[in-house]
Amino acid sequence: MKTETKAVDINRNIGDFAYPEVHVRDAGTGLSEKTIHYISDVKEDPDWVREFRLRGLKTFLEKPLPTHWASKDLEAIHFDKIRYYLAPGTGAKRSWDEVPEDIKRTFERLGIPEQERKFLAGVEAQFDSEAVYSNIKKAVGEQGVIFVGSTEGLKNHPEIFRKWFGKVIPIGDNKFSALNSAVFSGGSFIYVPPGVKVKHPLQAYFRINAENFGQFERTLIIADEGSEVTYMEGCTAPKFNTATLHSAVVELVALKGAKIQYITVQNWSANVFNLVTKRGLAHENAEIKWIDCNIGSRLTMKYPGVVLKGRKSRGEVLSIALANNGQHQDTGAKMVHAADETTSNIISKSISVGTGRATYRGLVHIPKHLKNCKNNTECDALLINATSRTDTYPAITVRGTGNSVQHEASVSQVSAEQIFYMQQRGLSEAQAMSLSVNGFVNDLVRQFPMEYSVELKRLIELEMEGSVG
Amino acid sequence: MSSSVALDEVSKAGSVLSGPLQSHDFPAWFREQQQEAWKQFESLPSPTRKDQLWRFSNVDLLDLKSFKVGGELSDKDRDAILEQSSGLDSVAARLVFAGDQLIERDVISEQLKKRGVIFQPLERAMVEHTDLFQKHFMSQPAVLGSAKFAALHKALVSSGTFLYVPRGVEIELPIEIFHWLPGESASVFPHLLLITDELAKVTVVEHFRSLDRQVAGFACGVNDLIAGPGAKVTYVCAQTWGENVRALQMNTTTVDHDASALSLNLHLGAKYSRFESLSRLTGEGGRSDLLAVSVADGEQEFDARTLQDHVSPHTASDLLYKNALDGRARCTFGGLIRVEPHAHFTDAYQKVRNLLLSDDAEANSMPGLEILADNVRCTHGATSGQIDEDEMFYLRSRGIPTKVAQRLLVTGFLNEVIQRLDQPAIAAHLHQLIEEKFAV
Numbered sequence: 001m002k003t004e005t006k007a008v009d010i011n012r013n014i015g016d017f018a019y020p021e022v023h024v025r026d027a028g029t030g031l032s033e034k035t036i037h038y039i040s041d042v043k044e045d046p047d048w049v050r051e052f053r054l055r056g057l058k059t060f061l062e063k064p065l066p067t068h069w070a071s072k073d074l075e076a077i078h079f080d081k082i083r084y085y086l087a088p089g090t091g092a093k094r095s096w097d098e099v100p101e102d103i104k105r106t107f108e109r110l111g112i113p114e115q116e117r118k119f120l121a122g123v124e125a126q127f128d129s130e131a132v133y134s135n136i137k138k139a140v141g142e143q144g145v146i147f148v149g150s151t152e153g154l155k156n157h158p159e160i161f162r163k164w165f166g167k168v169i170p171i172g173d174n175k176f177s178a179l180n181s182a183v184f185s186g187g188s189f190i191y192v193p194p195g196v197k198v199k200h201p202l203q204a205y206f207r208i209n210a211e212n213f214g215q216f217e218r219t220l221i222i223a224d225e226g227s228e229v230t231y232m233e234g235c236t237a238p239k240f241n242t243a244t245l246h247s248a249v250v251e252l253v254a255l256k257g258a259k260i261q262y263i264t265v266q267n268w269s270a271n272v273f274n275l276v277t278k279r280g281l282a283h284e285n286a287e288i289k290w291i292d293c294n295i296g297s298r299l300t301m302k303y304p305g306v307v308l309k310g311r312k313s314r315g316e317v318l319s320i321a322l323a324n325n326g327q328h329q330d331t332g333a334k335m336v337h338a339a340d341e342t343t344s345n346i347i348s349k350s351i352s353v354g355t356g357r358a359t360y361r362g363l364v365h366i367p368k369h370l371k372n373c374k375n376n377t378e379c380d381a382l383l384i385n386a387t388s389r390t391d392t393y394p395a396i397t398v399r400g401t402g403n404s405v406q407h408e409a410s411v412s413q414v415s416a417e418q419i420f421y422m423q424q425r426g427l428s429e430a431q432a433m434s435l436s437v438n439g440f441v442n443d444l445v446r447q448f449p450m451e452y453s454v455e456l457k458r459l460i461e462l463e464m465e466g467s468v469g
Numbered sequence: 470m471s472s473s474v475a476l477d478e479v480s481k482a483g484s485v486l487s488g489p490l491q492s493h494d495f496p497a498w499f500r501e502q503q504q505e506a507w508k509q510f511e512s513l514p515s516p517t518r519k520d521q522l523w524r525f526s527n528v529d530l531l532d533l534k535s536f537k538v539g540g541e542l543s544d545k546d547r548d549a550i551l552e553q554s555s556g557l558d559s560v561a562a563r564l565v566f567a568g569d570q571l572i573e574r575d576v577i578s579e580q581l582k583k584r585g586v587i588f589q590p591l592e593r594a595m596v597e598h599t600d601l602f603q604k605h606f607m608s609q610p611a612v613l614g615s616a617k618f619a620a621l622h623k624a625l626v627s628s629g630t631f632l633y634v635p636r637g638v639e640i641e642l643p644i645e646i647f648h649w650l651p652g653e654s655a656s657v658f659p660h661l662l663l664i665t666d667e668l669a670k671v672t673v674v675e676h677f678r679s680l681d682r683q684v685a686g687f688a689c690g691v692n693d694l695i696a697g698p699g700a701k702v703t704y705v706c707a708q709t710w711g712e713n714v715r716a717l718q719m720n721t722t723t724v725d726h727d728a729s730a731l732s733l734n735l736h737l738g739a740k741y742s743r744f745e746s747l748s749r750l751t752g753e754g755g756r757s758d759l760l761a762v763s764v765a766d767g768e769q770e771f772d773a774r775t776l777q778d779h780v781s782p783h784t785a786s787d788l789l790y791k792n793a794l795d796g797r798a799r800c801t802f803g804g805l806i807r808v809e810p811h812a813h814f815t816d817a818y819q820k821v822r823n824l825l826l827s828d829d830a831e832a833n834s835m836p837g838l839e840i841l842a843d844n845v846r847c848t849h850g851a852t853s854g855q856i857d858e859d860e861m862f863y864l865r866s867r868g869i870p871t872k873v874a875q876r877l878l879v880t881g882f883l884n885e886v887i888q889r890l891d892q893p894a895i896a897a898h899l900h901q902l903i904e905e906k907f908a909v
Contacts, residue, residue: 068519068520068521069521368828368829368831369828381838381840383840383842383843383845384843385843386810386811386813386842386843386844387810387843388843389839389840389841390838390839390840391837391838391839391840392836392837392838392849393835393837394834394835394836394837394851395524395525395833395834395835396832396833396834396835396851396853397525397831397832397833397834398823398825398831398832398833398853399825399828399829399830399831399832400825400827400828400829400830401825401826401827401828401830401855401856402828402855403825403853403854403855404852404853404854404855405851405852405853405854406850406851406852406853406854407834407836407849407850407851407852408848408849408850409836409838409848409849409850410847410848411838411840411845411846411847411848412845412846413843413844413845
């Protein structure tokens with residue numbers, strides 16, 4: 001804890017601790033219909049949710065691993081050795097004092113309550129499967145904003161959430177969205193009423209504490225007409241000996257004229273498989289913006305997308321990925337244009353260090369008879385060592401005459417002259433390298449909320465340590 | 470599998486799917502290779518759209534059942550083909566193939582022959598220059614998706630061109646080759662094996678044409694282009710197959726140290742035309758330029774897959790593909806720059822630009838990078854757009870009809886690629902072919 005700002009701390013060393021497990025609820029290892037029924041029973045799911053889960057399981061078992069295009073490393077996930085549900089056995093707490101002592105200590109170290117006290121509008125922390133602490137500032141609550149866990153959301157507000165749940169990302173979207181549909185627990189359900197502009201960001205924190213555990217949070221954010229909301233999530237896990245799985249589904253719905261900004265800073269330890277499906281649905285004049293920072297994990301596969309359904313809607317993905325030794329950051333973006341005058345923008349910057357591999361995979365789709373749709377895609381990759389690797393695999397489909405699309409990518413090295421210049425002025429090579437890398441991502445980082453950009457810069461410095469010389 | 474071929478021989482006689490013909494004058498070792506290739510063709514799975522290398526491609530069009538191999542060429546057709554085999558005004562040599570039969574041959578000058586240039590049909594080279602042939606003939610595996618069709622080509626190839634340019638020999642005028650699809654359901658398996666030795670220089674222009682522009686046909690060609698140290702190889706393809714032809718072309722260019730290779734592929738014809746181009750840079754100082762122009766309309770589908778494979782450090786490659794799409798045409802570009810480990814100081818570019826002229830045209834672009842070395846400079850770009858309204862307005866306000874203005878702007882758009890060839894006579898011929906397509 002060397003920082004003054006107790007923002008959600010994404011320093012890997014701080015995240016690398018684990019408390020003994022005291023889980024009352026444990027679905028055991030492996031996945032079968034029994035697991036699903038166990039989860040549904042414990043969570044007292046309504047029948048339709050139970051059915052939804054069972055359909056998810058069926059689809060998951062039917063679908064093959066997407067290794068015809070994705071990394072073969074996926075085969076290293078042993079689905080039968082994973083524990084799919086762990087919980088302390090009590091629901092989310094409303095006040096910090098009610099939270100059990102050891103869990104509290106975990107989050108104290110992660111800096112959550114300070115955060116909230118300072119300025120965050122509400123905070124939800126997820127420890128293994130369930131939200132352990134959630135609160136939403138009074139003022140925000142009075143505006144009618146609902147900020148609850150997925151279980152509570154589906155149980156207490158079905159009239160709001162059921163309509164969109166599983167609609168942006170259907171069960172069968174991919175193997176891992178199906179898995180999440182089967183065993184999801186935790187995550188945030190947010191509803192922002194028409195015209196409400198939530199001034200401060202809402203925040204969630206996800207942490208994997210148990211070995212061989214899979215975390216499957218499910219998040220659904222609905223911004224009603226003309227409303228605005230910013231949501232931030234951070235993720236960590238301690239270092240375990242065996243691989244751990246994180247497979248979330250995040251659905252965003254921006255109704256007419258609404259704005260959603262979704263910020264992720266993940267700092268998974270190097271044995272986490274992070275396979276996340278994120279998609280937003282933008283109605284007329286709405287705007288959805290994903291800001292995504294991927295650091296750590298063994299393999300991350302994450303392609304935040306926006307379906308631009310309404311006229312003049314806008315979608316944006318800003319992404320930073322840092323792949324260190326042995327890591328593969330397979331990230332990108334999807335923009336599906338489905339109405340006239342929709343615009344999308346993708347900016348991706350990746351850094352590969354040591355034997356790290358950063359991959360950009362993108363999809364831009366502009367179907368027939370649309371007018372004045374625009375997409376801009378820029379991917380820049382920076383390679384630090386001779387063993388570093390980077391790939392770019394975009395797929396762009398355009399039909400018709402009214403649209404314009406441009407894609408650009410470049411790959412480069414840190415310029416030797418820059419390093420030389422800085423060394424001339426007394427910086428060590430490592431310092432110079434770190435500064436140069438921070439400069440590379442600076443124009444993106446500047447768009448982040450203040451404390452995130454500070455943390456991210458520090459985190460990049462940390463990752464760059466020992467990468468030269 | 471070969472026994473099943475024998476059983477089916479009666480029902481599939483003359484079909485592409487009945488296996489290698491036994492009647493060729495090929496040496497036994499090559500006939501064996503053909504049998505091997507046939508087994509490979511039969512055992513490899515057919516491509517599906519789920520294969521990353523066939524994504525967006527209309528694989529259903531690759532049903533080969535109805536296509537025939539061999540067949541006699543009537544005197545009337547032969548005369549018609551010879552009459553229409555006009556391309557460049559002055560060439561160093563010329564071959565005309567119709568249905569894979571060599572029907573005319575203008576040999577190279579005595580002077581070039583004396584300096585060691587070899588220009589002969591493939592089947593003779595197999596016998597007379599066995600070592601060179603065996604070393605280079607299809608020596609690179611087809612890695613861009615069509616391994617099955619490369620095997621089919623090898624099994625069924627019955628003739629082709631062998632060109633060897635020895636050390637230091639520069640052939641100023643281009644060498645011209647015609648490949649004709651002669652009739653209904655015909656198939657051809659064109660092959661060009663071009664080997665240049667140190668500091669040699671040569672330009673080859675290939676024309677792909679159909680005698681009857683309406684009938685169905687199938688073409689499955691492979692080219693091996695080898696640029697020796699310091700050599701300069703220019704390859705131009707002018708593809709104007711008839712409108713019901715399905716065509717596959719797999720080209721491999723190998724660029725040795727300080728050599729440069731430039732290929733320009735013009736695609737105007739065929740219902741479905743897939744073009745795979747692998748450029749391997751194996752020696753320091755090598756450079757490869759990959760250029761292509763397509764004009765697609767109606768229901769045409771063009772599918773281009775490329776790989777710029779930087780094996781050696783200090784190499785450069787530059788790809789520029791431009792497509793103009795009208796009607797319900799579809800174009801797919803899947804390209805990859807691959808920088809192998811240790812191939813430092815690579816300079817690689819890749820750019821694909823689509824000009825959409827109608828509301829039903831579709832352009833798919835997949836420009837890719839795989840970089841495994843750090844000291845490199847690589848960029849790629851893909852754009853899709855339409856004709857600039859201001860440019861159109863400028864031309865219209867000067868009294869030029871819309872149709873003509875559009876044609877002018879498209880020609881200008883494509884000309885940037887053709888100019889890169891820096892050979893005015895060939896460029897003029899390519900422009901003429903584009904004009905003819907617009908005129909229809």
